[in-house]
Every structure is written in structure tokens, then in C-alpha cells.
């Protein structure tokens with residue numbers, strides 16, 4: 447057990463969807479939160495990161511900072527995705543070792559696994575096949591992050607762990623159409639089509655591919671659980687344990703929003719990986735399980751979205 451109470455905990459990336467959910471979840475842990483905005487600390491600058499960590503001396507670190515995006519952003523900005531993410535991980539993980547951080551959790555992504563990995567995907571599928579080309583550069587950066595944690599554990603005995611979530615959605619998501627993942631992208635398009643009386647909304651790709659989604663608040667709870675209860679070299683999958691097709695997801699979103707128009711499919715847009723369902727038996731065996739069914743999470747996300755002022759929604 448790693449107790450968080452009384453500890454100084456740095457959530458790197460606290461303004462993002464996952465980081466802000468971790469901050470909300472940590473409010474009940476009696477720890478002292480350390481947060482620094484991007485405008486004050488560029489995590490891609492090694493000297494600045496080391497200096498900031500020397501000054502603030504966190505006991506524990508959640509590495510939720512990353513350059514992220516959906517299939518379009520990943521396929522069109524590969525240099526930013528590999529450069530930013532490698533730099534962020536390298537700087538934080540190395541500085542955590544130098545500054546004697548007691549526990550660090552690195553956050554990856556289910557796209558680290560091979561495109562055609564057997565489903566559901568177990569942790570040992572890592573590096574067993576070719577990656578999905580639309581997110582290869584991001585995946586390689588995230589694989590490097592896992593290996594950094596393992597290397598610092600082997601050589602220096604650092605208690606650095608890694609968690610691999612399925613596709614995340616929820617509160618404080620990014621709704622920019624060029625950047626977003628499928629849920630915020632479609633939710634916003636369907637909502638705007640409803641308001642403007644547009645008769646149809648185009649879904650990218652065939653709609654036949656399958657994805658597993660985890661609600662931001664469930665993920666944050668699982669990450670805090672791992673921080674407190676898990677120590678090991680093996681990265682740990684974390685998801686909802688269920689997947690659906692993009693067509694089924696679009697139908698659910700139409701229902702949640704209350705849109706009366708039609709859904710069409712734009713097959714000129716990429717599908718990406720055919721299926722990405724994580725095997726979450728390892729984390730379940732540790733005693734954690736997801737709480738929020740997809741439909742309930744989408745309703746909560748839509749309520750949150752419609753209650754925000756326009757300026758408060760990222761990417762809108």
C-alpha cells in the first residue's frame with residue numbers, strides 16, 4: 447500500500463480530461479496537490495522540469511500530461527505526437543528519479559498494442575506485432591514511456607508503474623473537430639445539428655469498427671487505486687471491459703442528444719484499428735472494477751457539455 451494522505455502529489459497535465467478527473471478524485475485523499483499550468487512550465491524542456499521538481503519535491507507523480515488527439519490529429523501531426531510525448535515522459539520520469547519521487551504512475555494508451563492483437567487484449571500482447579499506422583508515432587512514444595518506467599525500476603529501484611486505458615471520454619474532453627476523439631466529436635456535431643435543424647450528420651469511416659470506452663471519472667478512480675495498491679514492472683490495462691461498434695455508438699449519441707435527423711457514414715475517412723478491447727482481468731483481480739455504463743457516462747457528459755458556457759468548453 448502506498449498511502450497518499452499527507453503526501454505531496456503532482457498531477458502533471460491537470461487541465462486535461464484525465465488530469466482534471468484525477469485532481470477531482472484526489473480531493474478525498476487528504477494529500478497536498480501540486481499543480482503547475484503549461485504557461486509556467488513547458489514539460490518538453492528538461493532543465494525547466496528538473497528545476498521545478500527540485501523546488502517542489504513531490505512524493506508522488508501522475509503523468510497525465512500528453513499531446514493527445516483522435517484519429518485525424520494522430521495521422522496528420524505525427525512529429526508533434528512523437529516529439530512532445532517522448533520529451534514529456536523522458537523529462538518527468540528522469541527528474542522523478544533524480545528528485546527521489548517515491549511513486550510515479552505513467553499513463554499510456556491502448557493503441558500501444560498491435561493492430562491485429564487477439565481480443566480481448568492482454569498486457570503481454572505488447573510488442574508482439576505491427577502497430578496501427580494512424581497512431582504509430584503516438585504509440586511508439588507511449589511504449590517508450592512504459593519501458594522508461596521499467597528501466598528506472600530495474601536499474602535504480604524506482605517505484606514507477608504504468609497504466610494503459612482504453613479510449614477515454616467524459617468531463618472536460620476536447621471538442622475540437624480536428625483534434626477530438628470520436629465521442630466529443632460526434633456529440634458536438636449531433637448537438638449542433640439538432641439546434642440548427644440539419645437533417646443528417648456524417649460519421650467518419652464505415653461505422654463497423656469496434657471500440658471500448660471508459661468514463662473519465664472511472665479512469666481517475668482506477669489510476670488512484672493503482673497508485674495506492676499496485677507496484678510492479680508490468681503495465682496494467684484499465685477499461686470498461688465492453689466494446690461496441692461506432693455505428694452503435696452513433697445511435698446511442700443520437701438518442702442521448704435527442705436528435706431526430708439521420709446518420710450517414712463518410713467512408714473517405716479512416717477507420718483505424720478494427721477492434722481494441724482490453725482484457726481487464728489483472729486490475730479486476732487486484733480488486734478494482736469500472737462503475738459507469740457507457741449510456742450513463744454519455745448522459746453525464748452531455749449534461750456537463752450543455753451546462754458549460756461556450757468559452758469553458760475545450761476546442762468548441
Ligand code: GFB
Pocket residue numbers: 515516517518520555556557580581584585612613614625626627628629631632648649650651655657692715716717718719
Ligand atoms: O476516437 P478515435 O479518433 O480513436 O476514432 P481511435 C475512433 C473511430 O471513430 C474511428 C470513427 O474509426 C473513427 O473514424 N469516427 C467517426 C470518428 N466519427 C468520428 C469523429 O467525428 N471524430 C473522430 N475522431 N473519429 C485514437 C488514436 O484512435 O485513439 C490515439 O489515434 C489514441 O492514438 C486514441 O490511442 C485513444 O481509437 O481510432
